[in-house]
Amino acid sequence: MKNDTICAISTPLGISGIGIIRLSGPETYRIIEEIFVPKKKTKKVSEWKTHTVHYGYIMDGEKIVDEVLVTIMRAPKSYTREDMAEIGCHGGLIALKEVLNLCIKKGARLANPGEFTLRAFLNGRIDLTQAESVLEIVNSQTEKSLEISLRKLKGEFSEKINKIREEIFDLLTNIEAKIDFPEEEDVSSYSIDIKRRVEKIKEEVERIIEKAGKGKILYEGVKASIVGRANVGKSSILNRLLKEERAIVTEIPGTTRDILQEVINIKGIPVKIIDTAGIRKPKSKIEKMGVEKAIEWMEKSEMNLLVLDGSQRLKKDDEILLEKIKEKAYLIIINKIDLPLKLKVDYLKRNFPEERIVFVSAKTGEGIDKLEDAIYRLICEGYGKIESSEFYINVREEELLKKIRDNLKNITENFDNLSIEVTAEFLKESLKNIDFITGRNFSQEILNNIFSKFCIGK
Numbered sequence: 001m002k003n004d005t006i007c008a009i010s011t012p013l014g015i016s017g018i019g020i021i022r023l024s025g026p027e028t029y030r031i032i033e034e035i036f037v038p039k040k041k042t043k044k045v046s047e048w049k050t051h052t053v054h055y056g057y058i059m060d061g062e063k064i065v066d067e068v069l070v071t072i073m074r075a076p077k078s079y080t081r082e083d084m085a086e087i088g089c090h091g092g093l094i095a096l097k098e099v100l101n102l103c104i105k106k107g108a109r110l111a112n113p114g115e116f117t118l119r120a121f122l123n124g125r126i127d128l129t130q131a132e133s134v135l136e137i138v139n140s141q142t143e144k145s146l147e148i149s150l151r152k153l154k155g156e157f158s159e160k161i162n163k164i165r166e167e168i169f170d171l172l173t174n175i176e177a178k179i180d181f182p183e184e185e186d187v188s189s190y191s192i193d194i195k196r197r198v199e200k201i202k203e204e205v206e207r208i209i210e211k212a213g214k215g216k217i218l219y220e221g222v223k224a225s226i227v228g229r230a231n232v233g234k235s236s237i238l239n240r241l242l243k244e245e246r247a248i249v250t251e252i253p254g255t256t257r258d259i260l261q262e263v264i265n266i267k268g269i270p271v272k273i274i275d276t277a278g279i280r281k282p283k284s285k286i287e288k289m290g291v292e293k294a295i296e297w298m299e300k301s302e303m304n305l306l307v308l309d310g311s312q313r314l315k316k317d318d319e320i321l322l323e324k325i326k327e328k329a330y331l332i333i334i335n336k337i338d339l340p341l342k343l344k345v346d347y348l349k350r351n352f353p354e355e356r357i358v359f360v361s362a363k364t365g366e367g368i369d370k371l372e373d374a375i376y377r378l379i380c381e382g383y384g385k386i387e388s389s390e391f392y393i394n395v396r397e398e399e400l401l402k403k404i405r406d407n408l409k410n411i412t413e414n415f416d417n418l419s420i421e422v423t424a425e426f427l428k429e430s431l432k433n434i435d436f437i438t439g440r441n442f443s444q445e446i447l448n449n450i451f452s453k454f455c456i457g458k
């Protein structure tokens with residue numbers, strides 16, 4: 001199966017500027033030879049130089065299918081390390097499908113999701129963390145998370161993991177020699193040295209888990225709900241943050257009935273903002289459901305932004321929300337500062353830290369930049385300094401790293417009571433988990449799990 005030739009449409013299905021069909025495998029050049037008629041026919045496809053582009057027509061017998069550019073990438077200098085070609089078609093869906101069917105007719109097989117990347121992994125071009133980073137690149141929502149995923153693809157994360165592997169491996173060799181030849185050295189200084197080395201490796205693993213935790217926020221983002229009484233300007237604030245008129249704004253209280261979610265980018269962090277229905281005595285069944293949902297969202301979000309209308313005195317509903325908002329990370333936004341201030345700000349300042357209160361006017365845009373800063377600071381409070389994050393680790397990698405950490409901890413915490421053989425077993429277990437991270441050791445199940453998340457053609 002590994003040796004057949006696969007093909008797929010690698011660009012989105014639909015009308016586009018161009019569409020690309022990818023081929024990979026030993027039959028690639030024979031298939032191109034049979035379906036492609038270059039404008040300048042000088043050499044056979046199998047003699048073309050690697051990384052060259054050729055202009056011509058895809059032909060089905062006498063029938064022209066599309067005018068294309070064919071790019072050749074010869075093994076091992078290709079994404080999959082196999083012979084590869086990319087056919088750049090005009091972006092019409094019918095032509096793309098026809099070219100694809102022609103490739104299949106000539107012996108290629110339609111690729112499974114992520115199969116090109118799977119081959120890159122199986123052929124040793126990238127390890128499993130790098131393969132996963134490809135998916136992370138595709139799913140990145142901000143420049144910062146893209147940068148982090150690209151660093152992982154380059155192998156920075158693998159490098160760290162491999163260094164830890166080397167250290168554990170070295171330690172294990174050392175210990176095994178000791179098991180075989182027990183009386184050669186002074187035992188006590190020897191065990192102090194082992195303990196110190198395990199401690200150091202454990203600290204390094206902990207550091208990776210901690211640093212990656214910060215990367216996680218850049219990749220997965222934060223959920224924040226905008227809540228408040230009806231008509232205080234929640235949807236207007238969302239529109240300001242989005243820099244577009246996304247939510248419907250009217251002077252009628254109860255405008256937002258259903259929940260609206262949009263992702264905004266705050267200094268590289270994707271923040272999913274949820275605009276909720278205003279809280280007030282519901283006038284209709286639909287509105288009542290909206291209000292209930294708003295409270296539900298407050299509970300589900302990582303942070304809540306409570307909007308108050310600065311041109312009015314505090315109402316009972318505001319007070320209820322001011323109480324509820326304290327349950328997790330929050331900001332209090334005083335809106336409509338373009339109007340005369342009637343809200344008792346002193347009262348708020350007495351009861352809430354000053355850095356949690358932001359003054360804005362969604363109408364004029366004043367204070368919106370300060371609101372963005374305040375959201376960013378709130379995220380940093382919860383997740384540490386984001387800029388220092390080096391990489392993102394996914395759930396699979398995190399679970400394995402935690403297993404390794406716990407294994408090493410078992411050694412250091414019980415060191416005096418452990419026999420040298422048991423210590424060796426713990427180290428072997430750590431090594432096994434490291435190999436699961438990088439894919440030096442893998443099961444079909446792990447691969448299926450990872451690559452089924454990819455799209456076809458990647």
Ligand SMILES: Nc1nc2c(ncn2[C@@H]2O[C@H](COP(=O)(O)OP(=O)(O)OP(=O)(O)O)[C@@H](O)[C@H]2O)c(=O)[nH]1
Pocket residue numbers: 228229230231232233234235236237248249250251252253254255256257276277278279335336337338339360361362363364
């Ligand atoms: N003067 C002034 N008016 C504002 C400001 N922000 C919003 N408004 C007005 O207040 C009214 C309500 O705004 P929305 O954004 O729909 O308020 P909301 O909180 O989403 O309301 P519901 O969805 O009904 O809960 C509209 O008429 C807005 O134009 C502001 O900063 N200053």
Ligand SMILES: [Mg+2]
Pocket residue numbers: 234235236247248255256275276277278
């Ligand atoms: Mg609204």
